[in-house]
Amino acid sequence: MAWTRLLPVADLPVGMARTVRVGLDDVLVCRLDDQRVHVLEDVCSHDDAPLGDQEIEGGCVTCPRHGARFDIESGAVRRSPAPVGIATYPARIQDSWVEADLED
Numbered sequence: 001m002a003w004t005r006l007l008p009v010a011d012l013p014v015g016m017a018r019t020v021r022v023g024l025d026d027v028l029v030c031r032l033d034d035q036r037v038h039v040l041e042d043v044c045s046h047d048d049a050p051l052g053d054q055e056i057e058g059g060c061v062t063c064p065r066h067g068a069r070f071d072i073e074s075g076a077v078r079r080s081p082a083p084v085g086i087a088t089y090p091a092r093i094q095d096s097w098v099e100a101d102l103e104d
């Protein structure tokens with residue numbers, strides 16, 4: 001695994017999701033509680049809208065364009081109109097940073 005540092009965990013309040021740019025792509029970093037973080041691609045599978053900074057509700061993030069919802073752990077669709085889930089990446093908190101393995 002190749003871990004990439006995304007942001008200090010102190011910069012991401014519990015219950016929030018935040019967009020972080022990595023190279024030419026954006027990922028969505030989600031902090032569920034003090035121990036658990038999740039990282040997803042920041043592109044909706046319906047019409048490619050960025051999901052963007054937001055509050056996590058019911059373990060899901062919501063696309064601001066048409067309202068699709070995605071489970072932050074699995075990337076699975078929880079509400080249409082998204083046709084398929086979005087990618088997730090292994091994530092962890094290490095040395096007070098959120099890190100993810102962004103390799104395929």
Ligand code: FES
Pocket residue numbers: 044045046047048049063064065066067068080081082
């Ligand atoms: S672009 Fe996300 S729900 Fe349509």
